[in-house]
Amino acid sequence: MIWRIFRFFLFQLAGGLSGYLVLTLARPEYRVVVGILVASMVWVLIDLRRGQKLRRWLREGDTSRPPLISGYWGETADRVRRLLHNRDRKLIESDNRLQEFLSAIQASPNGVVLLDADGRIEWCNQTAADHFGFDPTRDVLQQVANLVRDPQFAAYQSKGDFTHDVVIPGPASSSSRPVRLSVHLHPYGEGRSLMMSRDVTALEQAEAMRRDFVANVSHEIRTPLTVLSGFVETLQNLPLDGPERQRYLALMSQQAQRMQTLVSDLLTLSRLEGSPLPRLDEWVDVRGMMQQCEQEGRDLSMLMTQLGHVIVSEIDRDCRVAGSQSELHSALANLVNNAIRYTPNGGRVLLRWTLRADGSGEFSVTDDGPGVAAEHIPRLTERFYRVDRSRSRETGGTGLGLAIVKHVAQRHGAQLQIASKPGQGSRFAIVFPSSRVQPVRQAERRDADAVTA
Numbered sequence: 001m002i003w004r005i006f007r008f009f010l011f012q013l014a015g016g017l018s019g020y021l022v023l024t025l026a027r028p029e030y031r032v033v034v035g036i037l038v039a040s041m042v043w044v045l046i047d048l049r050r051g052q053k054l055r056r057w058l059r060e061g062d063t064s065r066p067p068l069i070s071g072y073w074g075e076t077a078d079r080v081r082r083l084l085h086n087r088d089r090k091l092i093e094s095d096n097r098l099q100e101f102l103s104a105i106q107a108s109p110n111g112v113v114l115l116d117a118d119g120r121i122e123w124c125n126q127t128a129a130d131h132f133g134f135d136p137t138r139d140v141l142q143q144v145a146n147l148v149r150d151p152q153f154a155a156y157q158s159k160g161d162f163t164h165d166v167v168i169p170g171p172a173s174s175s176s177r178p179v180r181l182s183v184h185l186h187p188y189g190e191g192r193s194l195m196m197s198r199d200v201t202a203l204e205q206a207e208a209m210r211r212d213f214v215a216n217v218s219h220e221i222r223t224p225l226t227v228l229s230g231f232v233e234t235l236q237n238l239p240l241d242g243p244e245r246q247r248y249l250a251l252m253s254q255q256a257q258r259m260q261t262l263v264s265d266l267l268t269l270s271r272l273e274g275s276p277l278p279r280l281d282e283w284v285d286v287r288g289m290m291q292q293c294e295q296e297g298r299d300l301s302m303l304m305t306q307l308g309h310v311i312v313s314e315i316d317r318d319c320r321v322a323g324s325q326s327e328l329h330s331a332l333a334n335l336v337n338n339a340i341r342y343t344p345n346g347g348r349v350l351l352r353w354t355l356r357a358d359g360s361g362e363f364s365v366t367d368d369g370p371g372v373a374a375e376h377i378p379r380l381t382e383r384f385y386r387v388d389r390s391r392s393r394e395t396g397g398t399g400l401g402l403a404i405v406k407h408v409a410q411r412h413g414a415q416l417q418i419a420s421k422p423g424q425g426s427r428f429a430i431v432f433p434s435s436r437v438q439p440v441r442q443a444e445r446r447d448a449d450a451v452t453a
Contacts, residue, residue, distance in 0.1 A: 111132070111195075111196065111198070112127070115195055116191075117192060119145060120141050120143055121141065121147075124136055128195075132181075153183060166183050168180075179199065180199070184196050209383070216399070220262055227251070231251060268400075272404065272411065283438065284323060285440070286353050287353075289329055292329065294336070296336070297311050297337065300341075304340065308346070309345075309347050311348075311351070313350075315352075319355055319437055319440055330404060331430065338402070339367040339428075342367065343425075344370075350364075350365070352366070360433055364427055365428050367426055370423065371420045372426055374421075405428075412436060417430075
């Protein structure tokens with residue numbers, strides 16, 4: 001500023017001197033005054049011109065091309081340019097941070113909805129859109145109460161007590177595929193709210209399964225314990241003859257065996273859930289395993305019925321399966337035992353191994369039993385799930401066999417397939433991936449048979 005004032009006075013001095021030298025016809029004192037006035041007008045015009053350039057530049061808003069102005073206005077333009085540049089840089093940084101923040105919220109497994117003071121949607125991530133069926137573009141500024149039409153949510157929102165969440169059914173929920181959403185409102189700012197949603201369907205199902213599991217285990221153990229307790233009390237208080245005592249002891253042994261089988265299956269499930277996955281370098285011979293399961297099935301059939309069952313084994317090609325022999329035997333034996341338990345006397349049970357064209361292998365058990373209705377098939381692998389509870393107890397089943405089969409199949413990368421129709425029997429198959437199936441050459445088969453013999 002001091003330099004600007006100094007230059008102004010220099011300009012006036014130059015103007016006065018020029019007027020004194022140029023205006024020879026006027027009086028000397030007027031020459032200087034006229035020169036100073038002319039110099040002042042020239043200074044003002046030049047200054048206005050520079051100011052006009054600065055004003056035009058500011059009006060156009062093109063901060064990338066500052067005007068070429070010298071002097072005070074040039075310095076002002078340069079400072080304004082730097083301020084605008086810093087502002088633009090901060091805006092870009094702020095926008096980048098906002099986008100990173102929104103991207104982080106977008107990647108969140110929880111739904112996030114920003115609501116204004118009137119309960120209108122300002123923004124939502126894709127998870128929330130999937131939870132509630134929102135359109136992130138179309139539904140902006142829509143009342144959330146008009147889109148989430150659930151009485152529990154409406155009561156929760158109107159009550160204003162947001163210290164806890166509310167669980168509501170999702171819009172895509174159905175009786176066959178229920179969807180449960182936990183919704184929690186968090187007030188912030190001036191009347192705004194952050195609405196968070198979480199899919200708790202799996203948690204509620206797990207909790208329900210836990211309750212059912214505890215209830216079923218308690219019931220399954222309590223029933224034989226009640227029978228045992230009654231028999232023990234009878235033996236203690238009544239004078240029984242030899243045959244009656246033997247019959248009571250046989251019934252007690254049967255109930256004790258039932259509890260032992262239940263505990264054994266529970267331990268098997270626990271071991272499957274907590275142990276490492278089966279290795280890929282341990283091979284199990286399919287033919288030998290099927291022969292063992294077939295013999296065990298025949299023994300069970302003779303114990304259960306007088307006529308027995310027709311049990312047939314078919315192997316289209318000898319193979320080996322990579323995995324745990326004990327687990328694979330448990331799964332296959334459970335399928336065979338289930339077929340025998342639920343097939344009437346004299347019925348036919350077919351055990352079959354098939355090497356598919358894609359290299360995968362399939363072990364299947366087909367029976368001509370009563371079959372299973374379609375609505376029961378998705379739940380057959382649940383623990384303790386029974387289509388007919390009285391029939392299961394008569395056959396000695398624990399309700400855990402197919403759960404064990406499913407776990408073993410999953411641990412070996414296999415799939416459990418179930419096909420059944422009432423009155424037409426059932427077919428249970430475990431399909432092993434090609435990475436776990438290896439065909440056995442005939443020479444290797446003869447060597448294996450020789451070792452076995």
